Every structure is written in C-alpha cells, then in structure tokens.
Amino acid sequence: MTTEPGPATRRRQLGRQLRELRLAAGIRTMAAAATRSGLSRATISRIESAKQTILPRTVRLLCQTYGIGAPLIDHLAKLAAESEDRGWLLAYSDTMPNWFERFVGEEAEATEIWTYEAEFVPGLLQTADYCRAVSAVSSPDVVDEEVDRRVDFRLARQKLLERATPPQLRVVVNEAVLRRHVGETAVMREQLRHLGEMAKRPNITVQVLPFSAGAHPAMTSSFTMLHFPADGGEPTILVEVDSGALYPDRPADFERYTWMFGRLRDLALSPAESMALVSRVMEEL
Template identity: 45%
Template sequence: MPTSPTARRRRLGIELRRLREAANLNGVEVTRPLGWSATKLSRIETGRVAVHHGDVGDLLDLYNVADESLRQHLITLARESRQKGWWHRHRDTLKAGFDSYIGLESDASIIMTYQAQVVPGLLQTEAYARAVIEATAIKQVADRADEKVDVRLSRQQLLTHEAPVHLHAVLDEAVLRREVGGPAIMAEQLTFLVERAGLPNVTIQVLPFRAGAHSAMDGPFIILRFPDSADPDIVYLEQATSGLMLEDAGEIDWYTRTFSALTARALSADESARLISRSISS
C-alpha cells in the first residue's frame, strides 16, 4: 500500500475510476444521483483532493461493490489519505502544487531526471541549495529561504533511509560549468556529487556538450516510478512559479523514451564521475 497521503489519494482515485468503468457508468450517471458536481468526481478520480470515507462508501454502493474486504481497503485508504505529510506544514512556502509532488516523490521507487541548468534538489548541498533559492527568488526573504532549504534537505533522506529510492540523474555539462554561489560552494557541490554517485542506488551521468542537439532541449523533467504496477508513472515539469504533473500514457511514453535516449548519449557513470572530479579544480 502507498505510504504517503498523496500517493494514497492517487491510488484510491485509480481504484474508484476502475470500479466506475467496470460498472459501465459515466460521470453524469454517478454525479446526478449523488448530487455532486463533475469537478468533484474528477478531482477524486485524479487524486487531487482528499476524500471523506462516507463519499467512498456512497460510490461503492452506486457501483454495487459487495466485496467487504475491498470496501474496507478503500475506506481505509480514504481515511489515511486525509492525513498530513511532513511537507504539508511548508506548503505556503513551496511552489503551487509542489507539496503534491513531494508526497508522490516520497513513495516512488525510482526517480529519473534530466537537468539542464542546476543540480537536482535531491543532490544539492545546503550552500548550493541556498544559492539557487536566493538567485531564483523574486523577493529575498531570509526566513522563507531557510524553510525552503530545510525542505530540500529533508527530501534527501529518500536516498539514505532503509529502503532508499533509486535515483538516475542525467546532467547537462552546463550544470558542472555554471558557477553557483562562488568557487568554494561549487567545489563543495561537485565533490558531493561524486560522493553521492558512489551510493549503490544513485546513478549520475553527464551529457557532454559534444553530444550536440538532443530531444530534451525543451527543458528538464522528472519521471517518478512506483513499486506497485497499479500506480502508473508520473512526469513532473517544474516551472518558475508552479509545477505540472503529467499522467497521460502517451506523454509518459515520450518522456520515458527521451530519458532512455539521453542515457545512451551521455557519458557512462564512471566517465561522468571522472569529469565531475576534473571540474572541481578547473
């Protein structure tokens, strides 16, 4: 079962949609007898909102679900999906929707990311993270920067806890060359990358400038893959003030194939580690 409330909401939505389709009911046939809006049903099925267990019971009655174990499982999911993750208290500090991303990230088993400008948040040092946050902030507010740094560092526990996520990062060579925060901070960050690349669950590849044009030149992206095949992959695209999560199968396939193409063109993990090490003193 998913462990984060956000992931539980998503799983619950997937299951409820599957049951609706199995009952051969469309949205209108569900919302009309329940007195709901189409928006409410859509948000439930896409996992955008927490669902009261009573509403889940009403849906299961409408779908003629008699299996008591399944009913209890979904009602339990509904109750647990209303809990708050550790990141919830920071939601006013985060970009719109990023708290939902953190909830899904915390439940992923594999994270694949391509970054063109900066080191991925899961691999940033405290000083580098602060420099990035302060450089991209519209307003310089010290306490908000502190909180954002704390959130970023807390997320990194995913790489080192008992069942760590596997992170596969492809970094454009520009990430190594762009000096963020000054020479000392950059050297510390590159050293940290080499150290993190030594973890068995972390793979870092560098896409060198000589690789030329490629299919991901439109921008960075993150793919989340979950331990249960019932939970489809998600692609996350970060923007300046918000983020976008893609769940369409065709879009997921495009980004998955693009990531595979990037890994094929990038330096191997060993070659990448050597290039990063050379960049520390250059």
C-alpha cells in the first residue's frame, strides 16, 4: 500500500506552507498579502485553509510576493498540481453535489472518522439495498439509473474500509436508526445484520444512543469529524443541512464537536450492549 499523501492532504499541507511563508516574509495579515499580490483576501484565506483549488500559477504568484525562489517555488507548484488529482472522484462528479466533493476527498485520507447519525445508518456502513431505499425516498422523482449511480458511489466510498490500513471508524447512531424501517423488512433485516458484522472489525466501533438517554447535545443535527495524520492539519467537521452542508472550522468548533462526540459516546450503550440491541431489533422484524 502506498504511503504517499493524497490530493486533499497535499492541499492542506500546501495551504499551511504558504501561510508559514507569508508570516516568515513579515506579512502578518492576509489583507496585506492580498494588497501585495493582487489577489483578494478571501482567496488567500481559502487557499491557506485548503477550501479551494490552488492553481500552480497562483502558488508562483504568492511565492514571488513572499520573496521565494527556485527550487522551493517549483516544488510548491508541483504540489499544487498534484493536489488536484481527483482520481476516482471524477467518475462520480455528476452524482455527488458540489458541497460534498470536498468531504469525500478528505474522507478518503482520514485516519480516524467520528460520526453521529440520528436518522439512518451512516453511508460507510450501508448495504446496497438500504442505500437504494434511502435514495428513492429522498428523491422520489429520480430515475432508476440515477439511483444505481448513487448506490455505486456509496459502495465506492466504502472501499476505504477494505484497505490494508483502514481508518478507525467510531460511530454513534440514535436508537431510531435501528427502529425506523427503511425499505422492505428483508432490506432492513439485512442492514442490521451487516451493521453487526461490520462492528466486529477491530477498526470499527458502533454504539447506539438509546431513547432512555434522554436529551443530548446533538439533538439539532447529525455530524461527522475527520481526523488526519499529524502533518495533515486540523480535523474537518461536516454538518449536513437540507440541500447542503456546513464546515465549521473555528478552534471553538473543534473543541465543541470533540466534546459533543465524547458526550454521545458516554451516553450511548457500550459496543457489546449496542450489538445486543441490534440483534433484538432484528429479531422483532
């Protein structure tokens, strides 16, 4: 298995390097860098936080602004070119919404994934038939071919769990996820069986937040946190909203969502108790 960093990690590394070069050049603010380079402050902010494409020519412009010459400027320009190698994502560019592309690219490079889901089984643990049922009800006018594409895309994402060194997946699901019937009974039973099988893997932990836990800090929305290697920068937080998503990225956000996930795990059943509940619900179907 390759140990080379992927595009999303390269983009994050490049953004951090450009910020360090700006500060080393004595340019303390993004506004000052914008004035000197001719770029907007917003553009520099998005580049340094890895929120947008970083073109090689933009890297050269910023390096010239910061007084950087060869060979470092050539190295950084090459890094910029490699950071946009989207690989397998290109095959599904017509399937995923624009707001989700950033997340999927970074998900593929995460070393640890934390997710709380209130309504349905997290995508990385869905069966094809369950995914098909979710897609059909969320977009009732979509044609069968498009549903099939969405299922294929979901299964392609799941391949990261089959790697020689897969990410650590920490999942908390609301009890409603188990009890809400999605698709026919056979579909739901197979999904619960699959959830139990996946939870046996050493890199996957599944806990159920029971109704008896009462009020909890994530009652407003589901969320996912992606964690990266030490040189990969801050975590990525995804909070899905109707037809879009939020990416909270302030230090206070990282602190709050880390606390929230820890609290959810404390309130949830243990992994063993959770799997026992999954089995009971499956038997009741």
